[in-house]
Amino acid sequence: MTGHLINKMIGVFLSHGFRQARRSPIWAKSVATNIMLGFFALMMLAYVLILGLLLHVVVDGLAEDYFQGAGRIDIVLRFSLYYFAMEAIMRFFLQNTPVLFIQPYLHLALRKSKIIHFMLQKSMVSIFNLLAILLLVPFGFFAILPELGAAALGGWVLAIFGLSFTNHFLGIYVKKKLNDYPNLVIYLLGGLLLVSGVEYFGIFEFSILSTWVFSAFINNPLAGAIPIVVAIILYQLNYLYLKNNTYPEEIANSKQGKSKISGDFAFLRRFGKMGQLVALELKMILRHKRPRNTLILSAFLLFYGLIFYTDTDSYRYFFLFVGVFITGLFFINHGQFMLSWQSGHFDFLLTRNVSLKQYLESKYWLFVVAASIFFVASLGYVYFGWKIIAINLAGFLFNIGINIPVVMRLSMFSPKKIDLNRGAAFNYEGVGAAQWLMMLPVMAGPYLFYLPFTLAGYESYGIMAVGAVGIVGFLFHRQVLDQLTKVFSSNRHKIAAGFRAQ
Amino acid sequence: MVNIPELNISKGESFGLVGNNGAGKTTFFRMILDLIRPTEGQVMSKEVAVNSTEDWKFYTGSFLDESFLIDYLTPDEYFDFLASLHGYSPGDLKEYLERFEDLFNGEILGRDKYIRDLSKGNQKKVGIVSALMGNPEILILDEPFANLDPTTQIRLKSLLKELSENEQLTMLISSHDLSHVTEVCERIVVMEKGLIQEDIRTSESTLQDLEAYFTL
Numbered sequence: 001m002t003g004h005l006i007n008k009m010i011g012v013f014l015s016h017g018f019r020q021a022r023r024s025p026i027w028a029k030s031v032a033t034n035i036m037l038g039f040f041a042l043m044m045l046a047y048v049l050i051l052g053l054l055l056h057v058v059v060d061g062l063a064e065d066y067f068q069g070a071g072r073i074d075i076v077l078r079f080s081l082y083y084f085a086m087e088a089i090m091r092f093f094l095q096n097t098p099v100l101f102i103q104p105y106l107h108l109a110l111r112k113s114k115i116i117h118f119m120l121q122k123s124m125v126s127i128f129n130l131l132a133i134l135l136l137v138p139f140g141f142f143a144i145l146p147e148l149g150a151a152a153l154g155g156w157v158l159a160i161f162g163l164s165f166t167n168h169f170l171g172i173y174v175k176k177k178l179n180d181y182p183n184l185v186i187y188l189l190g191g192l193l194l195v196s197g198v199e200y201f202g203i204f205e206f207s208i209l210s211t212w213v214f215s216a217f218i219n220n221p222l223a224g225a226i227p228i229v230v231a232i233i234l235y236q237l238n239y240l241y242l243k244n245n246t247y248p249e250e251i252a253n254s255k256q257g258k259s260k261i262s263g264d265f266a267f268l269r270r271f272g273k274m275g276q277l278v279a280l281e282l283k284m285i286l287r288h289k290r291p292r293n294t295l296i297l298s299a300f301l302l303f304y305g306l307i308f309y310t311d312t313d314s315y316r317y318f319f320l321f322v323g324v325f326i327t328g329l330f331f332i333n334h335g336q337f338m339l340s341w342q343s344g345h346f347d348f349l350l351t352r353n354v355s356l357k358q359y360l361e362s363k364y365w366l367f368v369v370a371a372s373i374f375f376v377a378s379l380g381y382v383y384f385g386w387k388i389i390a391i392n393l394a395g396f397l398f399n400i401g402i403n404i405p406v407v408m409r410l411s412m413f414s415p416k417k418i419d420l421n422r423g424a425a426f427n428y429e430g431v432g433a434a435q436w437l438m439m440l441p442v443m444a445g446p447y448l449f450y451l452p453f454t455l456a457g458y459e460s461y462g463i464m465a466v467g468a469v470g471i472v473g474f475l476f477h478r479q480v481l482d483q484l485t486k487v488f489s490s491n492r493h494k495i496a497a498g499f500r501a502q
Numbered sequence: 503m504v505n506i507p508e509l510n511i512s513k514g515e516s517f518g519l520v521g522n523n524g525a526g527k528t529t530f531f532r533m534i535l536d537l538i539r540p541t542e543g544q545v546m547s548k549e550v551a552v553n554s555t556e557d558w559k560f561y562t563g564s565f566l567d568e569s570f571l572i573d574y575l576t577p578d579e580y581f582d583f584l585a586s587l588h589g590y591s592p593g594d595l596k597e598y599l600e601r602f603e604d605l606f607n608g609e610i611l612g613r614d615k616y617i618r619d620l621s622k623g624n625q626k627k628v629g630i631v632s633a634l635m636g637n638p639e640i641l642i643l644d645e646p647f648a649n650l651d652p653t654t655q656i657r658l659k660s661l662l663k664e665l666s667e668n669e670q671l672t673m674l675i676s677s678h679d680l681s682h683v684t685e686v687c688e689r690i691v692v693m694e695k696g697l698i699q700e701d702i703r704t705s706e707s708t709l710q711d712l713e714a715y716f717t718l
Contacts (some may be wrong), residue, residue, distance in 0.1 A: 279583075287616075345569055345571060347537055347570050351559060351638070352536070353588070355559075420574075500569065
C-alpha cells in the first residue's frame with residue numbers, strides 16, 4: 001500500500017473510533033462525565049507543568065536543609081530513577097492497555113500489521129506520557145542548559161522522552177503478558193520488595209545508580225538516545241506479541257483452556273429464591289474482572305481508617321465519616337452499579353418467575369450482610385480505642401437502615417450497561433450523574449443527626465442518634481423495599497430498553 | 503412501529519408468526535413479555551394486563567435472545583438455578599433434563615464450559631429447554647430454528663409438534679422457515695412493517711400460499 005493509502009486507513013480507523021463513541025446510546029448521558037474527567041486531567045497536567053517549571057527553585061530551596069548544599073543538578077539526578085520507577089508502578093495500575101475493537105476488521109482486506117501499528121501508535125497519545133516530559137524537561141532548560149550547555153540538554157531531553165515511552169510500552173507489554181502468566185504479578189511484587197529491602201537496609205543505594213545513569217545521559221548526548229532505542233525495541237516486542245495473539249477467540253477470552261468453574265455457594269440454597277439470587281450475584285462477582293476488582297478495592301480501602309484514626313485530635317469530627325465509609329465500602333462501590341452489573345441478562349430477570357420485590361430483597365440482604373462483614377473486619381480498629389468501635393457501629397447501623405436504600409434508589413436512576421470484563425481502575429463506564437452524586441447523601445446524612453448534638457457539646461448522644469436512626473430505618477426495611485419496588489417497577493421498561501440499546 | 507388493533511390467541515393454540523426482517527415480530531413478543539411498554543393499548547394475558555401484575559411470569563416460558571441467558575454460568579448451573587426458581591428437586595431436574603438428552607447431543611451438560619463459550623446453536627438449545635421448564639401454559643420462542651443444525655431442527659420440530667398436541671399449552675413461535683412453521687403451527691399470522699397482513703388456519707395449501715406471498 002502506498003503512503004497515501006496508509007494515511008487514509010488511519011483516518012478511517014480514527015473516524016470509526018470517533019463514531020463508535022459518538023453514536024453509542026450512552027454518549028449523551030456521559031458527556032458530563034467526560035467533561036469532568038477532561039477537566040481533572042487538564043488540572044493534573046497543569047499542576048505537573050507548574051511543578052516542572054519551578055523544579056529548579058524547589059530543589060534549591062531543599063538543598064540547604066536536606067542535602068548538605070549539594071548542587072541542584074546532582075539532587076535531581078539522584079532521584080530521577082526513583083521517579084521513573086514510581087511512574088512505571090503507577091502506569092501498571094492506572095493505564096489502560098490499548099484495544100481497538102479489532103474483530104470487525106480482521107476479515108477485511110487489510111494487513112493485520114497495519115491494524116496493530118495503528119493501535120500501538122494511537123496508544124501513545126496518553127496523559128501518562130506527558131507527565132515526565134512536563135516535569136523534567138523544563139528543568140533541563142532552566143538548570144542544565146545554563147550550567148552544562150546545549151549538548152547536555154539534548155542528552156537529557158532525549159533520555160526523558162525515551163524513558164517515558166519505554167515505561168509506556170513496558171507497561172503495556174507486562175499487562176498483556178499477565179494474561180498468559182497470572183503468576184507474573186507475584187514475581188513482580190517479590191522483585192519490588194527485594195529492591196525496596198535492599199534500599200531500606202542500606203545494602204545498596206539506588207540513588208548512586210540513578211546518578212550514574214543520568215549523568216551518562218548528560219555527559220554524552222549519544223547515551224541519551226539509548227532509552228529511545230529501548231522504547232523502539234519494546235514497541236517491536238508489543239507488535240510481535242499482538243501479531244501472534246490477535247485471533248478473535250483469544251481476544252474474547254484471554255484465559256483460554258483454563259475454564260475452571262469456581263464457587264458453588266450451596267449453603268445459600270437454604271434461603272430459597274433469595275439465596276439463589278445472592279449466589280448468582282456472587283458468581284457474577286467472582287467470574288468477572290471488574291466486579292472482582294471492585295471487591296478487592298473495597299477490601300483494601302478498609303485500611304482507610306489508619307489515615308485518620310491515628311490522629312485523635314485534628315480528625316476527631318471526621319471519624320463518623322470514616323466509620324460510615326469503611327462499613328459501607330461494598331454497597332457504595334458495588335451497589336452504585338446495582339442494576340448495571342446485570343445489564344447482560346436483564347431481560348431474564350424481567351421475564352422469569354422472580355418478582356421484582358424478591359430481586360430487590362436479595363440485593364438488600366446481600367448489602368446488609370456485606371456491611372456486617374466489613375463492620376466485623378473493622379473491629380480491629382479497637383486498637384485506637386472503644387470510641388472508634390462505637391462510631392463504626394453507629395455508621396454501620398445508619399448504613400443498613402438508611403444508606404443502603406438510598407444507594408439502591410439512586411442506582412435505579414438511568415443505569416447504564418457495563419462491560420464486566422474490563423478492569424475497574426479509571427473505568428468510568430456506567431458512571432452517570434447518580435454515581436457522582438451518590439456520596440453526598442450517604443456521607444452528609446449521618447451528620448444531620450450527629451452535628452446538632454455535637455455542637456451542643458454532647459458528642460456521644462450524636463453518635464447514639466445516628467445509630468438510632470439507622471435502627472429505625474432497618475425496622476421499616478419492608479416498607480422501604482415496597483417503595484423501592486414501586487420505583488423499580490415504573491422504570492423497568494426504560495432501564496431494559498437502555499441496556500438493550502447497546 | 504408495531505400496530506395491531508386486536509389479536510386474540512386462545513388457550514391451547516399453536517401460533518406461528520412470520521414476516522421479513524424488521525416486520526416487528528420480536529418487538530411484538532417483547533410487548534407480550536412486558537419488556538417494552540406499548541405506547542397505546544394493552545397486552546392481556548388471562549384477562550390481566552401484563553404490565554399491571556407479575557402473575558404471567560409464573561405460567562409463561564420464553565426465550566427470545568441471549569439476554570435471557572446468564573452467560574457466566576455453566577448450563578448445569580443455569581438449569582440448577584432455574585430449577586430452584588421453579589421449586590424442582592434435584593431429582594425432578596435430572597428427570598426433566600433427561601427428556602432432552604437427544605436434543606443436547608452430549609454437548610451441553612457436564613462440560614464445564616460457560617454459556618458464553620458455547621456456540622450460538624448450543625446457546626439456543628439451553629434457552630429453549632430453560633423456557634420449557636416449570637410446565638408453562640404459554641411458551642414464547644423467537645426463531646427457535648435459527649442457528650440449529652439440521653438434525654436438531656428436526657428433533658426440535660417433533661418436540662414442538664408433540665407440545666402443540668397438549669391442549670393446555672399455548673405456543674407462540676416466530677420463524678423465517680416457512681415449512682417448519684407450517685408444520686408445527688395451527689395458525690399462522692403474517693406481519694409486515696408492523697401490521698398484520700394475513701391470519702391463516704393452517705391447511706394443506708398454506709405453505710404454497712405463504713411462499714407465493716413472500717415471492718416478490
